[in-house]
Amino acid sequence: MKSPQAIIHLSSSSLISFLFFGLVITCLTSANVSASYGGNETDYHALLAFKSKITHDPYKVLTSWNHSFHFCEWSGISCGKRHKRVTVLRLESQGLEGSLSPHVGNLSFLRMLSLSNNSFQGTIPHELGRLSRLRLLYLDENKFSGVIPTNLSACSYLEDLWLNLNELTGSIPKEMSLLSKLATLAIHLNNLTGGIPPFLGNITSIEVFYAVGNPFGGSIPDTLGHWKSLKEFYSGECNLYGSIPHSIFNLSLLLNFSLPDNHLTDSLPSEIGNQLPNLKRLQLRDNELTGILPPSLSNCSKLGYFEMSTNNFSGKPMTIDFSKLRDIEIIKLHDNNFHGRGEADDMRFIDSLKNCTKLVDLALDNCNLIGVLPMSIGNLSNQLSSLYLGGNQLFGSLPSSISSLVGLTTLSLENNRFKGRIPTTIGKLQNLQYLNLYSNQFSGPIPDDIGNLSLLTLLYLDSNKLEGHIPSSLGNCKELIRLHLSDNRLSGKIPKQLLQLPSLTIFLDLSHNNLYGSIPSEIKDLKMLSGLDLSYNKLSGTITSSLGECISLGELYLSGNIFEGVIPPSFSSLRGLKVLDISQNNLSGKIPQFLDKWNSLEFLDLSFNNFEGEVPVVGVFANASAFSVLGNNRLCGGLVTLELPKCKEMSSKKKRFPFFILVIVIAPTLLIVLCCVYLLCKKKRNSQQSQSSGSERFMKVSYGQLLKATDGFSGANLIGEGGHSSVYKGILDSNDDKSVAVKVLHLQSRGAHKSFIAECEAWRNVRHRNLLKIITSCSSTDFQGNDFKALVYEFMPNGSVHDWLHSSAYISKLNLLQRINILRDVATALDYLHNRCQTTIVHGDLKPSNILLDDDMVAHVGDFGLARLLGTDLNQNSSTGVKGTIGYAPPEYGIGSEMTSCGDVYSFGILLLEVMTGKRPTDDMFKEGLSLHKFAYMALPDHVVDVIDDDAIVLQSTEANAKKVEECLAATIKIGVSCSVDSPPQRMKIEIVVNELQRILDVLQNI
The missing domain is CATH 3.30.200.20 (Phosphorylase Kinase; domain 1)
Structure with missing residues (x-):
């Protein structure tokens, strides 16, 4: 038997052995972990930190990021063979959401970081500046916000930097000029401001610069001429001003040069084609460039994309020899002012295009070209898909050779002076999808061959002199969604085949012709049609009940025909109808009850028919400006403003009160009342005579x-x-x-x-x-x-313009006509104050809350608390006093200038832009250099609809009318912009404003 001491000794020995064994196991485990991570856990922990910030991983790409695999085997990771350190982190287009961990900065061997096309949020960590070996950084197409980190400049080997399609703000940091190896800088489609800084010219290694869609402002710095290796330059929609520096045109390696949608001015250098011989893409559309197109551009033999539209180029129609540009695919020169001389050779440049065998798109519309379209038009490339020549002054007949352009999908020749017949050969253009011959002088019949255009979706033949029947062959155009044949001399009946096209979903306009007969019942097949205009023909009979099956109709115009009978009860199915015009017919009966129950109905015209009975006072009938019942002599009741007779009551059912009793009771009372009235009037007259003098007006x-x-x-x-x-x-x-x-x-x-x-x-x-x-x-x-x-x-019962624009209490909003009318009224008032008073009066505080509206929505300018009478000693404002309201007061008032009529014009300009856009000048969106004036200016001329208040725009019945409305909107915004420029002498005269607004009103009222 062992002694207690022996037992204790044995136990101690066992414990020591156990602890030693545990220590060995721990060391072995640590050794395995260390071996697993190549002796370095820094990258491992950095990647785990990256993963921890990911909140959504839809494709489970990070599931492999666990202990079961070495991190060099994880998805998206590549390591160096020697040190087993992470050199590439690549996870683009994986749908990842979350933020970017700053621990990524610990991946010190990283050469490529690519997280493109995900949903990373938050700021870009400044710790990325520690990645001294980084060459490629792709953070594009995410939701990064904040500024560009300044210490990215420490990534001295960086060659590609892609930060585009994020939400970055602020300016380009000056430190970026230290990236001496940077070849590609992509920062487009962010919210960067502060201009393109001159210091970027120090990065002489730049080859590609993408900056499109940033509200930079400022001018293009001359220092960019130091980019001798530059091949691609894209800075469209950057709010850039001034001229293009001549140093740019010395960059002979330049392939793509794109600066559309800016405010660039001046002319192009005459030697541009010799200086940039490698140019493949030249895109300067939507600027304010002037002068002629330099003939030297003919030497840019590699040019494939040439877009100079919407500028102020002038001179001869064409100065470029296109025959040398054999690689040209796109030519867009529309909306310039090439002053045609009307000579026979004005359109001869077409001949030089025959060698351009790759030409796909030719746009020369609205260029003021004058002349005859030559037969050589048929020699253009059979690859040509789009040909735009509308809005010029082309005359003569349309050459039959146009049928040779078999690749055409779009042919736009509207608003010219073509005459003669539409060539039957047009039926050979079987790829055609869009044909627009609107507003010419074509005559004769519509060729049956047009039915061969089976792919046609949009057809505009309106406003010509076409005659004869509508060809039934149009029923073969199974893709047709919109057809306009109005304002011609067409006769006969509406072909049933046309009404059996289920593809007709947008609009069918046959108005202002000489069509007769009834509406075919086949109209019911157009169940998805949104708009139908058959007005001003000679259609007769009853209105077919089949129209009630066109349940998608939003607009229906049947006015100016000879229809009779009642409004079909089937119309009650048209619950989406916004406009119904059945005026100037011979319709009769009572106004159907369902009309006042349609919530969608915005305008109803029943005028000049034979309707009878009571006019409702609810629904559309509650707004006198939303309906018309003029010329129906047997109607009664309705709104007081209609001044219709009261509807007779069923008096035969009521017992009459004896007349003689009424006389006995009322006569004495009436006598007493008359006496009282006489005495009161006499007393009042005496009182007034004693209280007032003849000189007092109020x-x-x-x-x-x-x-x-x-x-x-x-x-x-x-x-x-x-x-x-x-x-x-x-x-x-x-x-x-x-x-x-x-x-x-x-x-x-x-x-x-x-x-x-x-x-x-x-x-x-x-x-x-x-x-x-x-x-x-x-x-x-x-x-x-x-x-x-x-x-x-x-x-003023209708409140202020401010209320109508911004108050939630006003459910209905001002329509386009009302807004222009109000603006015209205000401009008229200012014209009176400035130019037609004995003493010129400056209002001093023009803004929407000071514009009041009466019962008829007529505008009245009020609040003259800051007014000044020029040329008098009265109310001389101190130069240090507050003048006007922030946002509406002109900039010169802020530096102490005296009040002038030019200041009122500025306020009017801002008022106009607010009325049209619905945005206050003090809106939160207007910051960092963006103002209401610049917001509107940047939309001119082609994007005006995008900035107009949605409640102001009303869709029109025809494509031509819609275009007129867009032109009116652009003209109105242009007035506001012209009135609100910073320089007082350059502001539009108020009398001109009145005339321009009246002209716009006249156009809109005739639509």
Whole structure:
């Protein structure tokens, strides 16, 4: 038996052995881990940190990132063979979401980091600057925000830097100029500002520069001429100004040069074609370039893409010998002003295109070209897909040789002076999808061969002199979605085959012709048609109930025909109808009840028919401007503004009260009333004679009367409040119980006294239909003996323009016509104040809240609290005082300039842009150099629709009308931009503004 000491000794020995064994196992495990990671765990932990920041991994690409594999075997990872360190981290297009871990900066052997096309958010970690071996960095197409890290400059071996398609802000950091090996810099489609900095010229290794779609501003620095290795330069839509530096044109290796959608000016150097012999792409569209197209461009023999559209190029129609440009594929020169001379050879340049066998797209529309289209048009490339010659002054017949262009998918010849017949050979263009011959002088029949164009989707033959029947062969055009044949001399019946095209889904316009007969019942097959216009023909009979099956109709025009009978009950199915015009027919019966229940209906015209009975007062009938029932003599009731007779009650069912009893009861009462009225009138007349003198123009009111009129200036009657005043609605006993607006001055507010005097003086000198009508003023004391001053105006029931634009209380919004009318009214008022008053008056605070609208939506300019009468000693504003409202006040007021009529014009320009875009000049989006003026300017001329308030745009019934609306929108925005330029002398004259707005109104009202 062992002693206790022996047992203790044995136990100690066992414990020591156990601990030693555990230590060996731990060391072996550590050795295995260390061996597994190549003796370095830094990369391993950095990658795990990267993974930990990923919140969504839809393709499970990171599932292999675990202990079962060496990290060099993980998906997207490549390692060096020698040190087993991570050299490539490549996970593009994996749908990853999350942020980029700063621990990536610990991958010190990394040469390529590619995370393109994922959804990484947050800022780009500045720790990337520790990757001293990095050559390729691709972080494009993510959601990175914040600024470009300045210490990326420490990645001195960086060759490719792709940061495009993110949400980066700020400017390009100056430190980037230290990247001496950088060959590609892609920063396009971010929100970078601060211009293209001159210091970028120090990176002489640059070969490719992508910066499209950043609101940089500024000019192109001359230092970019140091990029002697430059091959590609893309900086479109960057808000760049000024001329293109001549140093750029010395970069002889340049292949692609693209600067569209900027504000570049001046002409191109005459030797551009000799200086840039390797040029393949030249894209300078949508700028303000002038002069001629340099003939030396003929020497750019490699040129394939040539886009100079929407500039101010002039001179002879063409100065380039295209016969030398054998690789040319795209020529876009539309929307310039090549002054055609009308000589026989004006269009001879077409001959030089016959050698351009790769030509696919030729756009010469709206170039002021004059002449005859030569037969040689048929010699153009059989690869030609699009030919645009619309909007010129081309005359003569359309050459039959055009049928040789068998590759054409688009042929646009609208708005010229072509005459004669449409050649039957046009039926050979069997790839044609878009044919536009609108607004020419084509005559004769529509050729049956047009039915051979089986791929045709859009066909515009309207506004010509075409005659004869509509060819039934159009029924073969199974892809046709839109057809316009209006404003011709077509006759006969509507062919059934045309109405059996289920593809017709957008619009069918046969209006303003001589079609007769009834509407075929086959119309029911056009179930998806959105718009139908059959107006101003000689169609007769009843309106077919089959139209009720065209359930997608949004617009239906049947006016100016000889239809009779009632509105078909089947129309109740047309619940999406927005416009219904059945005026000028012989329709009869009562107005169907379903018409006042359509929520979609925006305009209804029932005028000049034979309808009878009561006009509803709900739905579309609740808005007098949304419907018309003129010329229906047997209608009654409706809105008071219609001035229709009251509908007769069923008096035969009522027991009549004896007439003699009425006489006995009413006569004495009537006599008493007449006596009272006489005495009251006499008393009032005597009172007025005693209180007023013949020289006073306005009635007198006291503080007590205004207190009573506004129910003690109660909050319930408060309709507006400003810095110097509060405005209350009230009813004056002496104003025939009509509502008035009482403007009470806050006399404790600095400048309130001055504002009251200025406004009184202004109103004393003006009277105009577009100025708010003043009724009287009150300068007195209240019941506590305090000074009291107020102005009483005619009440405007429709509130202010500001309310209509920005208040959620106004569910309906101003339509386009209303907005232009309001702007015309305001401009007319300014023209009166500036040019037609005995003393020129500057309003000084023009803004939407000061434009008020009466019952008829006529605009009235109010609030003359900052007004100034030029040429007088009254109301001379201090140069240090606040003038106008931030956002609307012109920039010169901010540096102490005196108030002028030019300042009002600036405010009007901003007002116009706000009315049209729906955006305040102080909107949060306008920062870092972007303003409402620049926002609108950048949309001109082709992207105006994108900035217009959605509630203002109303779709028109024809493509031509839609184009007219777009032209009117562009013209209106141009006025606003011209009025709100910084330089006062360059602002548009207000009298010109009035004329231009009236011209725009005339066009819109005729659509």
